[in-house]
Amino acid sequence: AQSVTQLDSHVSVSEGTPVLLRCNYSSSYSPSLFWYVQHPNKGLQLLLKYTSAATLVKGINGFEAEFKKSETSFHLTKPSAHMSDAAEYFCVVSWGSARQLTFGSGTQLTVLP
Amino acid sequence: NAGVTQTPKFQVLKTGQSMTLQCAQDMNHNSMYWYRQDPGMGLRLIYYSASEGTTDKGEVPNGYNVSRLNKREFSLRLESAAPSQTSVYFCASRSDADTQYFGPGTRLTVL
Numbered sequence: 742a743q744s745v746t747q748l749d750s751h752v753s754v755s756e757g758t759p760v761l762l763r764c765n766y767s768s769s770y771s772p773s774l775f776w777y778v779q780h781p782n783k784g785l786q787l788l789l790k791y792t793s794a795a796t797l798v799k800g801i802n803g804f805e806a807e808f809k810k811s812e813t814s815f816h817l818t819k820p821s822a823h824m825s826d827a828a829e830y831f832c833v834v835s836w837g838s839a840r841q842l843t844f845g846s847g848t849q850l851t852v853l854p
Numbered sequence: 855n856a857g858v859t860q861t862p863k864f865q866v867l868k869t870g871q872s873m874t875l876q877c878a879q880d881m882n883h884n885s886m887y888w889y890r891q892d893p894g895m896g897l898r899l900i901y902y903s904a905s906e907g908t909t910d911k912g913e914v915p916n917g918y919n920v921s922r923l924n925k926r927e928f929s930l931r932l933e934s935a936a937p938s939q940t941s942v943y944f945c946a947s948r949s950d951a952d953t954q955y956f957g958p959g960t961r962l963t964v965l
Contacts (some may be wrong), residue, residue, distance in 0.1 A: 750894075773952055784944065785897075785956040792952065831896050839885065839904050840952055841912060844896025 743768045743836040745815075747845035755853045760804075760819040762848045764832030767813065773835040774815045775842075776806055780828045788830075791815060802826070827852045856880050858957035860945050866963045867935045875930040875960050877945030883955075885948040886928040887912075888920060890941040891959075897944060903928055935964045 748763040766772055776788040789800025796808045806817045815832060832845040861876045879886065884905045889897035889912075899912030903922040917939060919931045932939060942961050946954040 775953075777956075784958045787953060787955075790953060833896075835952060835954075839902055839910065840948060841887065841899050841902055842889075842897070842946075842954060844898070846894065846896050 743772055743834045743843055745774075745832045745834050745843060745845040747830075747832050747848050749848050750846065751849045751851070753851040753853060754822045756824055757821050760817070760822045760826065760850065762817040762830050762832075762850065764815045764817065764845060765813050766815060766832075766834055768834065768836070771810075773840075774806075774808065775833040775835065776800065776804070776815075776817050777831045777833055778828050779831065779847075785831070788817070822850075822852045824852050824854065826850060858945055858947055858955050860943075860957035860960050862960060863958070864961050866965065867932075868965050869936060871935050872931070872933050873935065873962075874932075875943055875945075875962075876927070877929065877957060878927045879945075879947040879955070880926065881947060881949065881955065882925070883947035883949055884925070886922065887946045887948070887954065888918075888928070888930045889944045889946065890914065891944060892941050900930065900943075935962075937964045940964045 744767045746765045774791040777785040789798045791798045791808045799805045829847045858879045887902040888900040891897045901920040903909045906925045921929045942959045945957045948954045
């Protein structure tokens with residue numbers, strides 16, 4: 742089985758400042774990694790995914806993530822936070838023949854005015 | 855384009871009652887999944903179906919059964935609900951590009 746660890750359960754930033762959400766993964770081979778976002782009382786929306794094509798992955802709404810094999814990390818960043826970015830973010834790994842997903846425990850992002 | 859739909863959106867049950875959560879997708883995906891989400895945790899896989907006519911257990915299958923009725927529909931059944939099954943349930947389907955698309959969820963409370 743694969744696993745992901747989200748290093749911060751809560752992150753607070755001011756509007757207009759950079760966002761960094763940290764994720765480490767455990768995998769015996771090159772994984773497929775994802776970031777999903779969940780707004781309050783909503784379903785999950787895919788932000789971006791890594792599938793070994795390029796280490797720097799660009800997603801929706803200005804988010805991007807860099808896959809670093811040497812550090813087993815897949816951190817999510819955004820240069821400038823917007824109030825609408827306030828949500829819970831999940832780092833996710835896909836594995837196995839059924840491509841089931843294993844989720845991290847989530848990072849709650851608060852954006853302060 | 856509806857994507858993944860789930861019914862009902864909300865449900866309250868008494869301990870011991872049964873119910874079926876419905877899920878349908880219109881994206882012609884082969885694989886479908888059921889997850890539960892509890893407070894402070896990510897989603898955990900209950901059951902999945904890699905193709906029509908096949909189902910397999912995930913991480914937390916106890917107390918649940920599933921049926922892959924056809925390629926579009928994948929239902930989750932609670933035969934005898936327990937308070938520990940109070941949760942938000944998400945259905946998903948997976949594209950050939952290895953991306954899972956989620957439904958809006960069903961919020962279930964078992965009293």
